[in-house]
Amino acid sequence: MENTPVSFQSGLTLKSFIIAFLLIPITVAWIIQLEVVRHTFPTLVHPLSHVIFTLLWLVLIGWIFGKISPKLGLSQQELLTIYFMLCIVSTLCSYDCMEIFVPIMAHAFRFASPENEWRQLFWRQLPEWLTIHDEKAVTALYEGGSSLYIERYLKAWLGPAVAWMAFIFAWMVVLLCINALLRIQWIERERLTYPLTQLPLEMTNPRLGFFRNRLMWLGFGIAALISIVNLLHSINPIVPYIPVKRQSISHYFTTRPWNGMGGVLVAFYPFAIGIGFLIPLDLLFSCWAFFWIYKIELMIGSIMGWRGLPRFPYPAEQAFGVYMGLLGFVLWTGRSHIKGLVRHLFSSRASPDSIGILATRDPSQLDDSGEPMPYRLAFAGIFIGLIFLMVFSYKAGMSLWVIPIFFTIYFLLSVMVTRLRAELGFLVHGLKFISPHNMIVVGVGTWRLNTSTLTVFSLYMFFNRANWANPMPEQLEALKISERRQINPRHTAVAILLATVIGSGVTFWLLLDIYYRHGAESGYFDPAVLGFGRDVYVQLENWLNSPKEPDRPALAFMGGGLVFTVLLMFLRARFLWWPLHPLGYATAQSWGMANLWCCLFVAWVCKAIILRYSGFNTYRRAIPFFLGLALGDYILGSLWSILDIPTTISLYLFFP
Numbered sequence: 001m002e003n004t005p006v007s008f009q010s011g012l013t014l015k016s017f018i019i020a021f022l023l024i025p026i027t028v029a030w031i032i033q034l035e036v037v038r039h040t041f042p043t044l045v046h047p048l049s050h051v052i053f054t055l056l057w058l059v060l061i062g063w064i065f066g067k068i069s070p071k072l073g074l075s076q077q078e079l080l081t082i083y084f085m086l087c088i089v090s091t092l093c094s095y096d097c098m099e100i101f102v103p104i105m106a107h108a109f110r111f112a113s114p115e116n117e118w119r120q121l122f123w124r125q126l127p128e129w130l131t132i133h134d135e136k137a138v139t140a141l142y143e144g145g146s147s148l149y150i151e152r153y154l155k156a157w158l159g160p161a162v163a164w165m166a167f168i169f170a171w172m173v174v175l176l177c178i179n180a181l182l183r184i185q186w187i188e189r190e191r192l193t194y195p196l197t198q199l200p201l202e203m204t205n206p207r208l209g210f211f212r213n214r215l216m217w218l219g220f221g222i223a224a225l226i227s228i229v230n231l232l233h234s235i236n237p238i239v240p241y242i243p244v245k246r247q248s249i250s251h252y253f254t255t256r257p258w259n260g261m262g263g264v265l266v267a268f269y270p271f272a273i274g275i276g277f278l279i280p281l282d283l284l285f286s287c288w289a290f291f292w293i294y295k296i297e298l299m300i301g302s303i304m305g306w307r308g309l310p311r312f313p314y315p316a317e318q319a320f321g322v323y324m325g326l327l328g329f330v331l332w333t334g335r336s337h338i339k340g341l342v343r344h345l346f347s348s349r350a351s352p353d354s355i356g357i358l359a360t361r362d363p364s365q366l367d368d369s370g371e372p373m374p375y376r377l378a379f380a381g382i383f384i385g386l387i388f389l390m391v392f393s394y395k396a397g398m399s400l401w402v403i404p405i406f407f408t409i410y411f412l413l414s415v416m417v418t419r420l421r422a423e424l425g426f427l428v429h430g431l432k433f434i435s436p437h438n439m440i441v442v443g444v445g446t447w448r449l450n451t452s453t454l455t456v457f458s459l460y461m462f463f464n465r466a467n468w469a470n471p472m473p474e475q476l477e478a479l480k481i482s483e484r485r486q487i488n489p490r491h492t493a494v495a496i497l498l499a500t501v502i503g504s505g506v507t508f509w510l511l512l513d514i515y516y517r518h519g520a521e522s523g524y525f526d527p528a529v530l531g532f533g534r535d536v537y538v539q540l541e542n543w544l545n546s547p548k549e550p551d552r553p554a555l556a557f558m559g560g561g562l563v564f565t566v567l568l569m570f571l572r573a574r575f576l577w578w579p580l581h582p583l584g585y586a587t588a589q590s591w592g593m594a595n596l597w598c599c600l601f602v603a604w605v606c607k608a609i610i611l612r613y614s615g616f617n618t619y620r621r622a623i624p625f626f627l628g629l630a631l632g633d634y635i636l637g638s639l640w641s642i643l644d645i646p647t648t649i650s651l652y653l654f655f656p
Contacts, residue, residue, distance in 0.1 A: 008370075008488040011081030012495045015074070020085040020495075021502065023054060027086050028093045028506050032514060033645050035095045039526035040641070040653050043094035043469045044592075045271070046427055047196045049654075051086045052203075052631070053638035058082060059203055077487045079204045084478035085495050089503030092168065094469035098507045100532035101462040102141075102515065105160060106132045107533025110142050118537065121544050125455040127396050130160050141512075144519020148512045157512060163392075165504045170388040171463065172500045175414060175472040176493060177381035180372040182415070183479050183489075185337040186422055194480045195278035195425030199627055201484060210624060219628025220635075223270035227636035231652040244268045246595050246656060260302025261295040266598040269655060271637075274630030275427055276596075276603030278623070281611065283424050284604035286584025291597040294588040314557035315589030316433035317442060321561025322586040323416040323434070329569050330419060340366045344375050372479060372493040396459065397452030402440065406457075409436040410464055414472045416586075421473035422480075424583045428592025429473075432466040442554045447547040458540045561585075595656055 030050060034040045042050050058079055066073025074082075092098055108126060112118035132138055137156035140146040148154065186192050202210040210216060232239040246267040253259055276284065294315070301312050331338065344366045368375045386407065393403045413431060420429050437457035446454065475496055482492040518524040565582040572578050587593045603626075610619050637654030644651045 011077035011487040012491040016078035049634040076204045085499040088499040091469040091471040093507040096469040103533035125452040148516040174385035177378040180378040192422040213624040216624035216628035219625040220632035223632030234652040260299040270629040271633035272599035274626040277626035286581040288601040290584040290588040317554040317558040318561035321558040325562040325565030372489040398456040445549045
């Protein structure tokens, strides 16, 4: 049986591009107000609440205009293209990317002092073409009461901004090209679940069945009621509070050995329970089960006296070992696809067969006519992009031997974060302390790394600090959405790159504009703004003043995580009933799991009961209720965040 060619529809139309172009500055300004000014973090939670809020209004406005004239309405493909363009922009303008970038570029020149000796330690290694040395430009940035649009300030920022935007574009191109090579294997062959794409897909369904579902409105109403009551409580404490946000229960574990577990939080966020319900049952179980296994590990370490080891039980290193073990499994699973890609790259001509990997013949025979880009172009994009990033890093001062190690670790971790989102659909995926520079320091110490290399590590923390808002999963989810709704994938790739260029430029502009008007030290911004740069350069100062040897215990725990992952995957392959998945192990120690394990436990209980006693059909009918929980929490929470901007009252925030 031959594959039927897919008829693609255009999502990137003039209409959708203009709407996205107009919404990008609004979205960036909104994020800056929430994250830089008010220290709340919508970009940590996926799917992104503020983009879901925007999408709802676009659906409503498009439906109204569509009733007037079909030409004025917005198709599902156009709505979804706008959605993922705004998602891409949001990951760039986030607490985990460009928001911390501007302070890093100027902080060392503002806060160098005789006490910290930064001038002697690393000033000479800070590249002039990537940082801001002009004293007046730096002073005005921190003191405010000025304007970006002064010729001297514009000249000071133009060169570094253009250089970093070129870096960001090359970085995003490499991520997109890797996704183009992974897409058909993960989306069409392995058919990973992509839970985070379900809400926008349902919201934009042209039949609007989602908004006619009574169970959806019941879930929406419950979440909205909780949000409204808690809003009133934040305004007037006389109104009772409904305890859904995180609360510590550590006071129940104050005696030995229980106090060895550290802090324990419980929370019942409606959005997390709603989205969590879509996660496969075994993965839900693995998440909360491994959280408690991690806590037991801490407790055993306390009993046995192992906490004397620095940083026992080395959770970041264990997690890195898990991710590398999972990466090996992913590569082994997709080995036929990888062989096919290699053959395709070196073959004289592409296969004339239909789209994708043939289901009925040799899976190594590929046809890239329906892919985001031709496979040879994807390989070329990866090669050229990596060459650019390596030359850029070498010119910035990173040692030549370190550069390929750094970017190999980074892109492998990005692939695994993307896999985490595609298979598990975890809402908050933090990889703090699992960054390339941390793993290199663990492996070789700092004494083998020169000052300029460590300085570039510090500058690069803007894109690999914690991976809370890594853009690679957003790119692949955009391709998954395109596959589900027959959006031309090449238009999707172009839309992602357009969003990258426009979003990075707009983010630079709006961040600098608000800093020069108000001043980073003025008190207008949250104190964490100064902390962004301080943390980076204090770490650099410590590296230089206290050189480190390779961390052998950390390497041992890294190897232990890898071995344990191999064991878990063997058990899953050998015993179909085995419930534990290494993805739960990888996230057990993360900030997101510490906050959301209880929500995932509730979602697991609900899903397990429904599937066991009512069956799959009842589960399918229940999905709109849980999506309604998430939507209600998102919409009301986003509305309160907008009302918070012009007021002096701190209104209720749905997370964290």
